[in-house]
Amino acid sequence: MARTQAVDFDQRREKITEAAAVLIAKKGFLGASVADISASCNMSKSLIYHYFPAKEDILFEVMWSHVSKLLHLANTVTVYDRTPDDQLIWLARVLMEAYNGAQAQQKILLNEMDNLPAEKRGVIVQAQRDLMAVVDKFVALKSYKLRSQPKLRPPYVMMFFGMLNWTHTWFDRAGPVSETKVADIASDMFLKGLPF
């Protein structure tokens, strides 16, 4: 009888993707060898190559599964029946939560883009642009000045992502300020600047 694809094919791919994320976050894409990755999920190196054609495809899968989650969350949050300000506040909270629930993946998304081949990089970049479009819509809705000067909008949008994405360099879940509080500081600063 011809064998069909193993029933747990997708689960195995996910297992590899997860283990690879941890290792790549720690050592970098070039520093984490395929041998490291295979060892960390108790597989032979050859078996890794059964599930992924090349090392880069593992990197792509790590990034894609993460960024598509972020995009889905962003679209969900902004669809709800809330005021524009509340939508932004919730977006910041939801993103901070997603970043910290997947710190390895987030670090890789921000640091390892250069190690993707051009076509695959394009797919990730497009997803990130879609994510930015959510905030761009908010900015256009909220500010008369930025509605009439569309060229200024991208920098403002990037200030929002700058505040949030930079947290991966300093935020500590065990520290004195909660994830939600940090998200609220970011959205508050975006809307109102420094408090009195």
Add this chain to the structure above:
Amino acid sequence: MARTQAVDFDQRREKITEAAAVLIAKKGFLGASVADISASCNMSKSLIYHYFPAKEDILFEVMWSHVSKLLHLANTVTVYDRTPDDQLIWLARVLMEAYNGAQAQQKILLNEMDNLPAEKRGVIVQAQRDLMAVVDKFVALKSYKLRSQPKLRPPYVMMFFGMLNWTHTWFDRAGPVSETKVADIASDMFLKGLPF
């Protein structure tokens, strides 16, 4: 006669440091080989090892020369006889200018910290902390709330650096918005939030 150190020893070291910065920014620390670096400055690989004991020492020199420049600029700006707000506005402008005059070094400072051995990483981290202290002083001076709640200050300080440091992922000198304008958008958002 015992040879003395070549008169151009320091210039050669700088030449290597500069060439290494360009290559490491492009390929990453692990992706840029010592052979790549030596070729790009028309030296033999062995000659590189005459000026630096190890590859990591080149990375450290790239980061240290850059971060110490940033720190010097920040201290200069905030000493001037200006209002607190003007000091922050100028700090943002001066940092944006320094980032863009040394894009390779800035990218490396932000991305390659993990590739430094612990002791050397500590030196760079301390310099970055000193830089943050400049903004922390400003925040404490400016906000009653943050003066009385010191635990909240680091997140606010990091929002400032998040906005500025994140620019390296998107800002284009040839684009429609100038470096100075982007710096002003960041300081304006920090002080006042989104414009009307």
Add this chain to the structure above:
DNA sequence: CCTACCGATCGGTAGG
């Protein structure tokens, strides 16, 4: 300041 090398490890693939 160079050529000639080293021990080790890289990403990827062979036969079965």
Add this chain to the structure above:
DNA sequence: CCTACCGATCGGTAGG
């Protein structure tokens, strides 16, 4: 004759 998967090893290159 297929797919799934193994132990072993390929040609090249890394930092030193």
